[in-house]
Each structure stands twice: as C-alpha cells, then as structure tokens.
Amino acid sequence: MPETTQAYLEAVREEIRWKRARPVLIQELERHLEDQKEAFLKEGKSPEEAERLAIQDMGDPVIVGTELDAVHRPRPQWGLLGLTIALAAAGAVLRVIFHCEPVDPAILLGKALLSLFLGTGALLGVYFFDVSRLVRHTRAMYIGALALGVLTLPLTRVAVSYYTRYVVTLYPVAYTLWLYSFRGKGWRGLVLAILGGVPLALVCAHAPSSMGLFLLLFSGLVQTLWAAGRNWFGVGRWKGLCAVLAVPAAALACLISQGYLNSFLARVQIALHPEQYKMDKGFMGYILRMFWMDTPPLRQGEVSIGINSGMRLYSEGRQVRPIDLSHDFLPASLAVQWGWIPLLLLLAALTVLLLWLLAKALRQSYLPGRMVVLAVVIILGLQTLFSAALNVGFVLFTASLPLVVGNLQTVMDMALIGLALSVFRGDSIAREEPSASPWRRFRIRFELL
Amino acid sequence: MVLEKSLVSGSMSLLTLKLLEDGDLYGYQMIEELRRRSEDAFRLRAGTLYPLLHSLEEKGLVQAYEQTAESGKSRRYYHLTRQGRNALREKEDAWNAYAQAMGRVLKGGACLA
Known part of the structure; x- marks a missing residue:
C-alpha cells in the first residue's frame, strides 16, 4: 500500500487509461482522503498516522483504479x-x-x-x-x-x-x-x-x-x-x-x-405566389416550381424543360433572364x-x-x-x-x-x-458546473443539520 | 456486529440509493451516514463506494454536480434521479421479499409445511 496520498493517487491514476477522465476522478478521491485524514486528526492521531489510516481506509489503489477505468471509457461515435x-x-x-x-x-x-x-x-x-x-x-x-x-x-x-x-x-x-x-x-x-x-x-x-x-x-x-x-x-x-x-x-x-x-x-406574399412576380422578385420561385412540375421520380435522358447544366436563360416576351441553379439551388x-x-x-x-x-x-x-x-x-x-x-x-x-x-x-x-x-x-465523464438551484441547496443544508 | 462481506456487497447499490433518498450527499458523507445508520455494522470502503457511485451515474440513477460544502470546500454531490428513485423502490421490494422468504426458511416455517 502506498505511504503517501500523492503516491496512492498516482497508483490509481496509472490504472485509468482515459486521460480526460483522470483529473475528475483523482480530484474526487483526493478530496475524500482529505476529509478522512481530517477526521482522524480530530480523533487525536498524528498527521502521518492520519494519512496512513486514510489511505488504508480507501482500499487497494490498483483495484480502485481498475474499477473506475472500467466505468469511464470514451464513447466513440x-x-x-x-x-x-x-x-x-x-x-x-x-x-x-x-x-x-x-x-x-x-x-x-x-x-x-x-x-x-x-x-x-x-x-x-x-x-x-x-x-x-x-x-x-x-x-x-x-x-x-x-x-x-x-x-x-x-x-x-x-x-x-x-x-x-x-x-x-x-x-x-x-x-x-x-x-x-x-x-x-x-x-x-x-x-x-x-x-x-x-x-x-x-x-x-x-x-x-x-x-x-x-x-x-x-x-x-x-x-x-x-x-x-x-x-x-x-x-x-x-x-x-x-x-x-x-x-x-x-x-x-x-x-x-x-x-x-x-x-x-x-x-412572404412573393414566396407564396411567385407566379405573380415572375419577372421580378418571384423569378426563382416561379422557375423552380415550373421545374418541379416537370420533374419525375428518376430522370433518364434529357431534361425536357431545357436545363441540363447549370446556367440557362429564361425568356418571356422581350425579357430574358439567366437561371442559376447552383450553390443554394444545387438540390x-x-x-x-x-x-x-x-x-x-x-x-x-x-x-x-x-x-x-x-x-x-x-x-x-x-x-x-x-x-x-x-x-x-x-x-x-x-x-x-x-x-x-x-x-x-x-x-x-x-x-x-x-x-x-x-x-x-x-x-x-x-x-x-x-x-x-x-x-x-465524453458523456461518461462530463459533469455539471455548480448548481444554483435553491431547492437543491436547501436540501443539502437540511441534510447537514 | 461485523457482517460477512458477501452479505453486504450484493445490496450496496440499494444502500447507496437509499442514502440519497433524503437528500444529496458527497462520498465521505455517505460513508459516515451509512456507518451511523447501521450502528457501525456497515463500514464501506471509499475504494468500493466511488466506482459504485460512478456506475450508478452511468446508468442514470444518480447525477453528480459540484457544490461548495459547509466547510467552504468544493465537493462532488450525488443526487438521486427520478429513474434512481424508481430503481430504489424496485430494489426495496425485491429485498423485502427476499428477507421475508429467508426469515420464513430460517424459522423453519411455511416451506416445511
């Protein structure tokens, strides 16, 4: 059994393979040893004796480390x-x-x-x-x-x-x-x-x-x-x-x-009824709806509406506008x-x-x-x-x-x-930060009274 | 009275969850509380408690959070979740059924009839 707290914690640390889990787990054990040592000091033990007894109370560091290691493993996604x-x-x-x-x-x-x-x-x-x-x-x-x-x-x-x-x-x-x-x-x-x-x-x-x-x-x-x-x-x-x-x-x-x-x-009006603004702000909406009317579940062969690679022109009357079906319109x-x-x-x-x-x-x-x-x-x-x-x-x-x-x-x-x-x-090691819940604080104080 | 280890180890989850039923505690408090309530019969080692607490947390039965204790030091408290409370009820029922059956057998009662 290790003689000092640090040696004990180091022995536990060596058994935990996931590095990210180590600080959280070791800190908890260290705090426990601290509390236990204080309790022995209050009983009149010398500092060395109190530390030795606290470590003894903890149990075999290899077993403790191995068991913690088994619980805390990264969860690959x-x-x-x-x-x-x-x-x-x-x-x-x-x-x-x-x-x-x-x-x-x-x-x-x-x-x-x-x-x-x-x-x-x-x-x-x-x-x-x-x-x-x-x-x-x-x-x-x-x-x-x-x-x-x-x-x-x-x-x-x-x-x-x-x-x-x-x-x-x-x-x-x-x-x-x-x-x-x-x-x-x-x-x-x-x-x-x-x-x-x-x-x-x-x-x-x-x-x-x-x-x-x-x-x-x-x-x-x-x-x-x-x-x-x-x-x-x-x-x-x-x-x-x-x-x-x-x-x-x-x-x-x-x-x-x-x-x-x-x-x-x-x-919203233009988005809902693009056909009413088809040569203006509703142009893309109108053109897209026209394409969808002509889109089969699976297309084999040429596109009948006249678009097969990116930019094309749409003309109505004397107005001509380019159609750009790339970038956001890739789908x-x-x-x-x-x-x-x-x-x-x-x-x-x-x-x-x-x-x-x-x-x-x-x-x-x-x-x-x-x-x-x-x-x-x-x-x-x-x-x-x-x-x-x-x-x-x-x-x-x-x-x-x-x-x-x-x-x-x-x-x-x-x-x-x-x-x-x-x-x-990191789900298995993630912890919440200090809680501010008044109810939870009340329960803790109540318990300690 | 010191109990045989195997008698205690099987019911450690139940005892741990039960300790948290009335309020959130950190590891050291739980060991002390268990010792007090069992009148020194259950002396749980910290090295046993923490892996157990962490596995209960993995199962969602308890939830850990950091909080400053009365001593002014930061400690990791454990809170019994709703799922943990349900598990505790089930474990208590199972334990009570088991204890009653054991009691009947040890008293040489119903099973011999």
Whole structure:
C-alpha cells in the first residue's frame, strides 16, 4: 500500500487509461482522503498516522483504479462520424457535378476535395476536443466569436462580408455558452444574458446574413425560454419566462412601428405566389416550381424543360433572364437532372443524422453539453428546412443545405457536428458546473443539520 | 456486529440509493451516514463506494454536480434521479421479499409445511 496520498493517487491514476477522465476522478478521491485524514486528526492521531489510516481506509489503489477505468471509457461515435463524412463526400461530388461556373472541372474538384479534407480535419479535431474546456471559458468563447465576426466584417466580396456570413453560423453556440455562464445570477444575470445577444445580432445584420440572424434569434429565444422555464436565473419561473418573452414582443413592436412588418409580409406574399412576380422578385420561385412540375421520380435522358447544366436563360416576351441553379439551388438542380428520388434520399440521410443527434442530445445528462448540441441541431435543422423550402420554390430565406452546398460552409457544418459528437464522446465523464438551484441547496443544508 | 462481506456487497447499490433518498450527499458523507445508520455494522470502503457511485451515474440513477460544502470546500454531490428513485423502490421490494422468504426458511416455517 502506498505511504503517501500523492503516491496512492498516482497508483490509481496509472490504472485509468482515459486521460480526460483522470483529473475528475483523482480530484474526487483526493478530496475524500482529505476529509478522512481530517477526521482522524480530530480523533487525536498524528498527521502521518492520519494519512496512513486514510489511505488504508480507501482500499487497494490498483483495484480502485481498475474499477473506475472500467466505468469511464470514451464513447466513440463512429456511426455518426461515418455518416457525416459520407454525406460531406456526397456533397463534394454533387458540387463538382452540378456547377455552373465557367471553371476548369479539375479546379472545382480540387476545391471540393480540399473542403472535404479540411472539413474532416475540423470534424475530428473538434471531436477529440474536451468540450468541458469551452464550458469553463464560456465568456472567452463568446468574446472570441464576436471578435472574429467583427474582424472579418471588412473582408467584403460583392458588397457582403463574405467570411462573416460563415462565422455567424457559430453564433447560436457562442450565445448558448454565454447564456449558460449566467446560470443562478438572478435578474442581473438574466438581463446580461439577453443583452449578450445584441452584439451578435448586430454583426449578423452588418454582414448581412438574414439566415444567420434568424438562426441566432430563434436558437437564442428557444434556449433562453428553456432556461427561464427551469428557473435557471433564480428569479422565479413565470417572472423569468415573462421577462424573456417581453424581449421578442418589444422587438416585434419596434419592427412593426418601423414598417418592417409590411416588407416582410410582402416577401412572404412573393414566396407564396411567385407566379405573380415572375419577372421580378418571384423569378426563382416561379422557375423552380415550373421545374418541379416537370420533374419525375428518376430522370433518364434529357431534361425536357431545357436545363441540363447549370446556367440557362429564361425568356418571356422581350425579357430574358439567366437561371442559376447552383450553390443554394444545387438540390433543385439535382432533382431537375436526376429526378426527385435522389434528392429525397439525400434529405432523408441528413434528417436521420439530425434526428440521431437530437435523440442523443435529449438523453444527455451534462446540461451545457446538451444545450450546445441542441444549438447545433437547431442550426443544421433550420438550414435543412429552409434549404428544402427554397429549392421547392418557397424563396423566403437563402439557405445552404448542410454538408452539401458550399465548400467553406461544409467545413463549418462538419466542425459543428464534431462539437456535438465530442459532447457524446465524453458523456461518461462530463459533469455539471455548480448548481444554483435553491431547492437543491436547501436540501443539502437540511441534510447537514 | 461485523457482517460477512458477501452479505453486504450484493445490496450496496440499494444502500447507496437509499442514502440519497433524503437528500444529496458527497462520498465521505455517505460513508459516515451509512456507518451511523447501521450502528457501525456497515463500514464501506471509499475504494468500493466511488466506482459504485460512478456506475450508478452511468446508468442514470444518480447525477453528480459540484457544490461548495459547509466547510467552504468544493465537493462532488450525488443526487438521486427520478429513474434512481424508481430503481430504489424496485430494489426495496425485491429485498423485502427476499428477507421475508429467508426469515420464513430460517424459522423453519411455511416451506416445511
């Protein structure tokens, strides 16, 4: 039996193979030895005797370490990793096939392969990352994400902040971490948690990225309502819920007073009835619906409507407009040229991936981990939903189909999925941060009396 | 009275869950509480308790969280989950049935009739 506490803990540590689990487990045993030693000291034992007896009381370090090692093993997520990489590989192939740019196919292929390579690196890199580090530095993560968004704003391409539009994809996760950091901080915490969304929303608005802004607002609202509903801030469940709901209500009132509601309703009208604006803002919606009417389950042969590779022209009367079925419209291009069954299969595979993530997130006991995964699922789920709507001719938001559309977007999507899988991988060792639940505190005090 | 090890080891999960029924505790408190309630009959080793607690956590029966104890030091408390409470009821029922059957046999009662 080891003579000192440190020697004992080292002997236990050697038996635990998963490095990430070691600090958590060793710390718990060390604290126990500390308590036990204090108890022996109170009984009048000398410090050396107290330490020796505490160690003896603990039991054989090899057995203890072996048993802890058996419980705490990483939970590999090979199935989800494989599905993600397979979908990203399919996306890379589709991006090369359904392009419209007058670019050498070899360059397109090179870009797609680079994106797949970097995306896989991001997926695995984040997967093996310890998510609890993010949770320990929530505000630093928030400030880092905000700073990255602000710094990339001047990097414009065609009047938009090209890179910021990708950075803002991460904002729902950054906001989730920010929100978590105010757990148990009362009204001040609740107000600061809500205010934390404002700078992120401003970056989205300046990019501009309406989809990024929508994702941030929707995810932020869902997570903040959920937190208030569980009385996270300690201000009372209903008071918290009312305070959170007051924010979107006030924002909505502000938008209505500024006349934004009318312009939004006009966009909805165009999205619903694009045929009424077919040579104007409803053009893409109208063209897409025309294509869908002519799209069989599986296409063999030429496209009858006259589109078979990317950009074509549409003419009506004296007006002529180009049709660009690439980028965000790649899914429609796939359906038009190969039939709607291949697209349906692609969407089904993505849905399986997202539902799989959601189901595992709901079973997750590590609260911040669960919130991060839910933010990821909301981001990718809404992108999938809006992309599907866009490609059937309901053009309200531009949205990229996750893992399929866009080289850089694919890298971001894979990094986000890696983050979710990292939470599941470390599930057996993940622990909640100190709880602020007044009820739980009361129970502990009561027990100690 | 010191009990034979095998008599205790089989029911350790039940005892551990039972200790958490009335409130959240950390490991050291649980050992002390068990000793007190059993009037020194159950002297659980920490090296046995922690792997057991961690396996119960794996099964979702208890949930661990960090909290500052009365001493001002941070300790890992364990909380009995709803699933754990249900498991405790089942284990208690099974144990009671077993104890009654053992009692009848040891008293030479019903089984000989």
